[in-house]
Amino acid sequence: MGKLQNRVAVITGGASGIGAATARLFVSEGAKVVLVDLNEEKGKAFETELKALNYKALFIKANITSEEAVENIFKQTVETFGKVDIVFNNAGIGRVQPSHELEYSEWRNTVNVDLDGVFLVARESIREMLKTGGGSIVNTASMYGLVGSPGSAAYNAAKGGVVNLTRSLALEYAEQNIRVNALCPGFIDTPIIPEESKQALAAATPMKRLGQAEEMAKGVLFLASDDSSFMTGNTLTLDGGYTAQ
Numbered sequence: 029m030g031k032l033q034n035r036v037a038v039i040t041g042g043a044s045g046i047g048a049a050t051a052r053l054f055v056s057e058g059a060k061v062v063l064v065d066l067n068e069e070k071g072k073a074f075e076t077e078l079k080a081l082n083y084k085a086l087f088i089k090a091n092i093t094s095e096e097a098v099e100n101i102f103k104q105t106v107e108t109f110g111k112v113d114i115v116f117n118n119a120g121i122g123r124v125q126p127s128h129e130l131e132y133s134e135w136r137n138t139v140n141v142d143l144d145g146v147f148l149v150a151r152e153s154i155r156e157m158l159k160t161g162g163g164s165i166v167n168t169a170s171m172y173g174l175v176g177s178p179g180s181a182a183y184n185a186a187k188g189g190v191v192n193l194t195r196s197l198a199l200e201y202a203e204q205n206i207r208v209n210a211l212c213p214g215f216i217d218t219p220i221i222p223e224e225s226k227q228a229l230a231a232a233t234p235m236k237r238l239g240q241a242e243e244m245a246k247g248v249l250f251l252a253s254d255d256s257s258f259m260t261g262n263t264l265t266l267d268g269g270y271t272a273q
């Protein structure tokens with residue numbers, strides 16, 4: 029029996045990268061997965077792929093910055109699978125730009141997706157988990173939520189907010205059996221990183237390579253499963269040693 033047998037997991041940003049790798053690992057451990065993404069083509073194709081392997085999967089196209097859309101994610105999940113046990117709050121965007129050139133609208137868009145959207149998904153997750161006696165929420169922050177980086181002010185501020193939001197929610201709902209933890213990835217070999225940047229980012233990492241999405245997924249599985257049953261309000265940093273420097 030898998031570590032997530034008969035559990036229902038919602039994964040935002042679930043059509044590619046870390047989200048997709050986590051979905052594949054989750055279903056192999058017995059979970060039913062709800063894939064949330066803006067990319068309808070990739071999301072539907074991934075849903076079809078998982079169903080062809082006899083896994084339980086549902087794709088929902090949604091923008092996590094919309095309260096109505098986030099509410100609908102959980103409404104459809106409960107209608108389809110009956111409950112919500114796990115939420116991997118993973119959708120996000122990145123931006124690298126000198127701060128003096130950063131338009132306020134670009135700042136707001138980054139913070140809106142990377143922090144406000146995380147809050148909206150977490151809030152709706154908690155509302156459902158309070159009905160069923162608990163659950164596990166894993167928020168994707170970043171190593172840049174722990175340390176600074178030139179040219180990433182909006183992203184760093186948002187991800188730092190996710191780290192402390194995680195702590196606050198964990199304390200608020202610990203007695204209700206809702207665990208909230210954060211994953212802080214380093215430089216990961218996903219489509220979001222341009223090919224021309226990969227060599228330099230690997231060189232900046234003490235382990236001298238990029239992380240793999242599958243390695244992040246194993247960290248998410250640990251945080252989502254009973255393997256971390258006495259862990260809440262923490263950050264799991266998988267960065268190849270970057271923040272130890």
